[in-house]
Amino acid sequence: MTNEYEREPVPERARLGFKSFLGQYAGEHTAGTELMIGPLFVAAGVSAVDMLAGLLVGNLLAVLSWTFMTVPIATRARLTLYYQLERICGKQLVTLYNVANGLMFCLLAGSMITVSATAFGVWFGFAMPELNDVYPSSLGWIVAVVVIGTAVTLVAAYGYAFVARVANIAAPWMVLVFMAFGLIGLRQLGVDSLAEFWPKANEIIWTGGEPLPGQIKFTFWHTMFFAWFANMAMHIGMADLSVFRFARRPWYGIATGAGMYLGHYIAWIAASILYVVQLRTDPGNTAVLPGPLAYSACGVAGLICVIVAGWTTANPTIYRAGLAFQAIVPSVSRYRVTLATGAITTIVGMFPAVAMQLLGFVALYGMVLMPMGAVIFVDFWLSRRFGFQPNYAERAGIGFNWAAGLTWFATLAGCVLLVLNGGIQLYFVSLPGWFIAAILYITLSRLLQRPAAAPIHAGVQIP
């Protein structure tokens, strides 16, 4: 869907109904990485009320961010993120954005391969990484990651459509397997009725004690902000402009609720319950390994779920990373770029540090791409009100809009400083960061734009 109408608004005839978005978001956000993220909440010593209420509110804020920030722009401009950015920022700055985006995709896809490799560990019995491991744990682990990474890369390079088909078919089944993880885990913890859930949730599941060594203590605010910003690059960062430009109506943004509440609520809760079962069976075993967790609850069906969930989400991620990198070297074929991207991703997958620190990485991913979302938002809604021209790079015929570029770099520098010296944790910094970016872009645009830029020539209606 994202390969069509790349440099023009999506026409009326190509627009899609509500159900298309419901299915897509439910499938995409019930992924292999949910099995990593859920246990990490337990490792972070979250309490039951902080977990359940934090996720409830945070996911609601994510749905509202899509509905009120991303989709109104997407359904008015109906352009891809990249074309919209190119009109504002210029080709050279978009290329830089592509590098950052592609690298983040590689790290994310690497952690998905890590997830799939843990399923192979159950079958072949090699030593798997521990919670705080940084380097590969055994030769068997490296071989498993290389085998999976090679398979995923080849499929992304040759037959991406096949994986998209498997992902669509697997989605409803996967959601049910995740629910089964939770139900089986609850029974194994001694919960056999709904009335017993809340007391057991407080006493043995999310007890709110000290975090495991090497982990940060999570409160309500950590959980809420994590759930809100887990897909920050997509909503506030505006990456999903490319998806929702096909939506017939602006309110279709609420379809993202299917992904948030199935994947980022039920699946995270279920995965954290399985981890508690593991900790109670063997308190010394703090490793977060989706393969063994799933196998202990659902047997071979659980292992298949881990492999399919990791594979079907790693594939489009490598594909997207390949597209982002190819924009930098358009003379090299997408096939070769995807192979190179897959090789980088496979190497990342060998190092468990990314997957085991996934909570922090996901927050970092949102932070890096967030400033460009603020630039798009301000440019679209506020430029005329603050007396500067929207889509300045296109109007002025420049390849690098310094107002947007400096906004991005300065916001990131400011966020890093706030995290390192300002006492603000990574999970929260993107909220002030968005306002810093918005104010910087307005100020710099007013300072740096020349008043007599040529009138816009593309046939895109801008309110």
Added chain:
Amino acid sequence: MMTAARLLSWLALAGTIAPSILFFAGQATLDHTKFWMLASTVIWFATAPVWTDRKQDG
């Protein structure tokens, strides 16, 4: 053929979640739960492509 595949698929989805509900209620052992979940998984992946692909083609 299509109707039979669709019916089997829906039964397989029910068979994926039902064993865990029975286990939660204390009506099934974990081994039985794992077996029926695997059987349902095989049936789902064997039958769902038959009618979902046709639907997409149409």
